Amino acid sequence: MNHVTSETFDxxxxxxxxxxxxxxxxxxxxxxxxxxxxxxATSLNNWEDLRTQARAIKDExxxxxxxxxxxxxxxxxxxxxxxxxxxxxxxxxxxxxxxAKAHGxxxxxxxxxxxxxxxxxxxxxxxxGIQVVETDLGEYIIQLAEETPSHIIxxxxxxxxxxxxxxxxQELGIPPTDDVAKLTSTARETLRDKFAAADIGISGVNFxxxxxxxxxxxxxxxxxxxxxxxxxVHIAVMGIEKVLPRFADLDIFxxxxxxxxxxxxxxxxxxxxxxxxxxxxxxxxxxxxxVMLDNGRSRMLAHPVTRQSLACIRCGACLNAxxxxxxxxxxxxxxxxxxPIGAVITPQLMGLxxxxxxxxxxxxxxxxxxxxxxxxDIPRLLLHLRGEITENAPPAKGRRGERYAFKIWxxxxxxxxxxELSARVGRIFQGLVVKNGSIGKVKGIPPLSAWTGGRDxxxxxxxxxxxxxxxxxxxxxx
Amino acid sequence: xxxxxxxRASRExxxxxxxxxxxxxxxxxxxxxxxxxxxxxQPMAAPAPLLDLSLTALFKANLESVDAHCVVxxxxxxxxxxxxxxxxxxxxxxxxxxxxxxxxxxxLEQLVKQSGCDVDEIAVTPxxxxxxxxxxxISQVQAxxxxxxxxxxxxxxxxxxxxxLVPPVHIxxxxxxxxxxxxxxxxxxxxxxxxxxxxxxxxxxxxxTADIELTLAIGVHGPQELFVxxxxxx
Numbered sequence: 001m002n003h004v005t006s007e008t009f010d011x012x013x014x015x016x017x018x019x020x021x022x023x024x025x026x027x028x029x030x031x032x033x034x035x036x037x038x039x040x041a042t043s044l045n046n047w048e049d050l051r052t053q054a055r056a057i058k059d060e061x062x063x064x065x066x067x068x069x070x071x072x073x074x075x076x077x078x079x080x081x082x083x084x085x086x087x088x089x090x091x092x093x094x095x096x097x098x099x100a101k102a103h104g105x106x107x108x109x110x111x112x113x114x115x116x117x118x119x120x121x122x123x124x125x126x127x128x129g130i131q132v133v134e135t136d137l138g139e140y141i142i143q144l145a146e147e148t149p150s151h152i153i154x155x156x157x158x159x160x161x162x163x164x165x166x167x168x169x170q171e172l173g174i175p176p177t178d179d180v181a182k183l184t185s186t187a188r189e190t191l192r193d194k195f196a197a198a199d200i201g202i203s204g205v206n207f208x209x210x211x212x213x214x215x216x217x218x219x220x221x222x223x224x225x226x227x228x229x230x231x232x233v234h235i236a237v238m239g240i241e242k243v244l245p246r247f248a249d250l251d252i253f254x255x256x257x258x259x260x261x262x263x264x265x266x267x268x269x270x271x272x273x274x275x276x277x278x279x280x281x282x283x284x285x286x287x288x289x290x291v292m293l294d295n296g297r298s299r300m301l302a303h304p305v306t307r308q309s310l311a312c313i314r315c316g317a318c319l320n321a322x323x324x325x326x327x328x329x330x331x332x333x334x335x336x337x338x339x340p341i342g343a344v345i346t347p348q349l350m351g352l353x354x355x356x357x358x359x360x361x362x363x364x365x366x367x368x369x370x371x372x373x374x375x376x377d378i379p380r381l382l383l384h385l386r387g388e389i390t391e392n393a394p395p396a397k398g399r400r401g402e403r404y405a406f407k408i409w410x411x412x413x414x415x416x417x418x419x420e421l422s423a424r425v426g427r428i429f430q431g432l433v434v435k436n437g438s439i440g441k442v443k444g445i446p447p448l449s450a451w452t453g454g455r456d457x458x459x460x461x462x463x464x465x466x467x468x469x470x471x472x473x474x475x476x477x478x
Numbered sequence: 479x480x481x482x483x484x485x486r487a488s489r490e491x492x493x494x495x496x497x498x499x500x501x502x503x504x505x506x507x508x509x510x511x512x513x514x515x516x517x518x519x520q521p522m523a524a525p526a527p528l529l530d531l532s533l534t535a536l537f538k539a540n541l542e543s544v545d546a547h548c549v550v551x552x553x554x555x556x557x558x559x560x561x562x563x564x565x566x567x568x569x570x571x572x573x574x575x576x577x578x579x580x581x582x583x584x585x586l587e588q589l590v591k592q593s594g595c596d597v598d599e600i601a602v603t604p605x606x607x608x609x610x611x612x613x614x615x616i617s618q619v620q621a622x623x624x625x626x627x628x629x630x631x632x633x634x635x636x637x638x639x640x641x642x643l644v645p646p647v648h649i650x651x652x653x654x655x656x657x658x659x660x661x662x663x664x665x666x667x668x669x670x671x672x673x674x675x676x677x678x679x680x681x682x683x684x685x686x687t688a689d690i691e692l693t694l695a696i697g698v699h700g701p702q703e704l705f706v707x708x709x710x711x712x
Contacts, residue, residue: 222685300499
């Protein structure tokens with residue numbers, strides 16, 4: 001599963017579909033999280049208002065992102081935070097590697113951060129000889145297994161406890177067990193030594209508050225608290241879109257994010273970190289470095305449709321709701337951002353050439369839009385990106401047929417008699433391909449075989465609505 | 479790749495990119511605005527009534543729903559007794575609970591001694607290198623949030639960051655007068671102070687994970703058990 005890329009989405013998806021263990025795990029996870037999210041959302045009587053407000057706040061920030069960033073940065077700097085600006089992944093990694101070298105770091109503990117997964121930070125750090133340890137239990141498991149996360153909230157959702165037990169036996173030398181509590185306490189004990197030894201802690205950021213310069217990080221396990229409190233130096237990696245204007249806005253976002261992600265009213269821990277410690281005896285990091293990552297984000301500001309991608313708060317609700325993700329899981333997307341939001345973010349971050357299949361990895365059913373806590377219109381984004389792909393596609397020979405087909409379709413749809421005639425003709429000829437009441441795989445008729453390659457087609461009904469209507473009217477007159 | 483990295487140049491180029499992209503979006507935004515006939519949402523509905531419970535009862539119920547223990551007592555002496563009782567019970571488990579780490583809250587050491595339990599060591603705010611060997615951490619907290627059963631820890635008012643996190647058991651002491659109804663009130667409380675403290679932590683229950691087959695496991699990196707003692711008289 002390791003060298004899967006977005007370019008091979010179709011093959012990845014087929015491989016995932018053949019993996020019955022994976023599909024069982026996905027079914028359990030997505031349905032459980034879906035139910036919990038729904039229960040948590042309906043327990044508030046103002047869920048829709050909260051969504052609307054959250055989106056309005058995000059829109060306001062994104063429309064004036066430069067100003068909010070300046071405010072956030074100057075407030076955090078006045079409290080002792082140091083800022084580093086990274087135009088792309090390579091720049092972010094080299095900033096962090098340089099910081100690690102400057103501090104003579106040998107061991108770094110990391111808490112879960114999608115942004116550092118996006119930049120492949122671990123590979124960069126390891127190439128300089130530094131040991132990087134993921135401390136979130138799920139991330140730790142996939143780091144041991146040398147795999148990549150398959151879900152935003154539950155990174156190791158694709159692995160069974162038996163596989164994890166085997167992994168721990170092999171890598172950590174514990175006796176075989178399938179007791180989850182035992183596995184968890186093994187990870188706890190092993191990682192405590194790493195926390196104690198670490199020179200630097202690296203985390204992500206959920207929200208940056210402009211008016212106070214505070215960064216906020218959410219979690220359940222406590223590893224973020226350990227990562228940010230035990231080592232002397234804390235490096236936080238933050239996408240430039242993660243700013244909120246006011247402290248009070250958190251009231252809304254802290255209601256939406258945990259409920260949408262895991263169905264919790266609040267995650268176990270929220271760490272608010274504002275600058276560095278004020279005197280040697282007080283609490284707080286000695287050094288706080290914030291790495292601000294662009295990596296294609298500012299480009300998304302250029303259009304109101306693409307800009308909404310930056311409102312995402314990484315809750316994972318759209319993954320759980322998506323009928324495509326439910327079947328194939330996260331790896332098939334070939335990106336740290338899977339599911340519906342991944343299908344729109346990945347192409348914008350990595351470029352459409354390498355990710356052409358992703359905007360089509362959706363039935364446009366709209367379930368993602370329904371559950372999104374910040375009301376991102378993902379189906380519209382998917383269509384927008386499909387439009388870009390089509391516009392940029394070279395007018396190849398193969399497309400001439402398609403153009404003619406659409407011309408014929410258009411003139412047919414404009415003339416009622418022609419439409420009805422072609423339906424009648426279709427009804428006669430579809431007898432050749434209809435089996436058991438539906439049209440399965442058709443071979444040799446290019447557009448039809450492409451369509452039916454992956455799905456069944458409903459045959460044309462024996463009588464159209466118009467015909468039934470005319471009959472009904474005639475019946476009434478009599 | 480090996481070009482000298484220039485923080486100022488990167489910053490400038492990111493801000494330029496943000497401004498240029500936003501500027502090129504202006505005309506599209508106008509169209510988008512026209513297109514969007516999103517109906518205006520109704521005015522914010524009143525928050526759900528806080529049931530017919532006292533704040534303490536609500537706080538306790540919500541705290542227990544996330545697998546923490548909550549004891550409500552009526553006086554300072556009873557707080558000490560409750561601490562003693564919890565530690566004695568823990569001493570009958572394999573945890574032993576003979577090494578106690580406490581925060582620097584005034585009077586806390588006295589209170590633990592008053593609890594009358596037999597321990598080997600009581601240390602005030604042990605350092606990062608020492609804190610790992612303690613069985614129990616005891617601290618006060620700065621506020622409680624009833625609607626979620628949450629504790630608010632402000633580390634500029636009390637040094638309890640590691641004590642509340644590293645030992646397998648955390649015992650937190652809270653006064654009735656510190657309990658607020660909602661998360662919004664707690665956030666307001668934080669904002670009211672002259673400046674936000676370097677470290678503020680919200681804690682709702684013991685550490686948990688469901689990363690292995692979605693099976694809930696309590697106590698992965700933080701405390702495995704959380705006890706909160708609420709003093710109704712303070």
